[in-house]
Amino acid sequence: MTLWTLFFKNSNILSEENSTQKKDILLIKDIKYKNKLVEVYLSTNKNINLSDLEKLCDSVGWLRRPIKKVKTAIQNSFLIVSLIQKIDGKACLIGFARATSDYAFNATIWDVVVHPDFQGQGLGKILVHEIIKELRSYEINTITLFADPEVVVFYNNLGFVSDPNGIKGMFWYPK
């Protein structure tokens, strides 16, 4: 099956009830997992299973965050993108990213994560491309993020520029 090919309708992987997203699930790629090819789906539905998201974040060693705040953050993000693999009829969240925005000029991408078992196969790139595509459909021109040193090259390869014109990313944390 070729990449980026089939629009996948009528999926029962995620509940699509109450979704306000304009599309929910696309079949995007067959990727390798334990010497098998598995199907991977892309969703922009905000009604994701928060326990699954917690497990995904655990898998990359992120600090746990209160589920209630995670729910608030998702509901108030401009956009979330999830990647779901389906193997033997079972669905599993393997990738996630989200963006905040003013819906007009600026957006900031946060929390890009791919499960270690599926890294190195272009899924991070797919997540970020999807976010850029959605933001551009709203004519949002300034897409930003804050990158840890080890992923700066990854984002460079996706067209992101560090400190353009000397602009510095700055952080304020509680004392």
Add this chain to the structure above:
Amino acid sequence: MTLWTLFFKNSNILSEENSTQKKDILLIKDIKYKNKLVEVYLSTNKNINLSDLEKLCDSVGWLRRPIKKVKTAIQNSFLIVSLIQKIDGKACLIGFARATSDYAFNATIWDVVVHPDFQGQGLGKILVHEIIKELRSYEINTITLFADPEVVVFYNNLGFVSDPNGIKGMFWYPK
């Protein structure tokens, strides 16, 4: 009159109809303008006059942006803060800043502007302090911004740190 002193009620400077903000106007400071002391008010009301905002942005030489998109951006910002001066019974917008957020973990400050006639009197600091205070009231811990080189020291003095732990601010623009 001392600074940061009086909670100002019943102001007619801005329409407070339909406001969802928890407070609208505080009397914050008497500042100098053409050898007079003028009163300056702080508001978090999103119903600001967009033509006044355009004039304020013109005064610092920013590129004009479509009014309709500015309205969308304000409505979808987590918070806006305005400074209004009142002289001879007339109100005038002299400062503005806003922030996007997920209402839980992260926020990004955008569009901090003070009219050139009122710069150098601490109003930029008041705008940013007010945004930090509001964000902290929601227990939002990561407050970010992108600073042009000439204002990096200004934000350093307000407690912002550039590139903490090597984290880089990155931008993607349409080709």
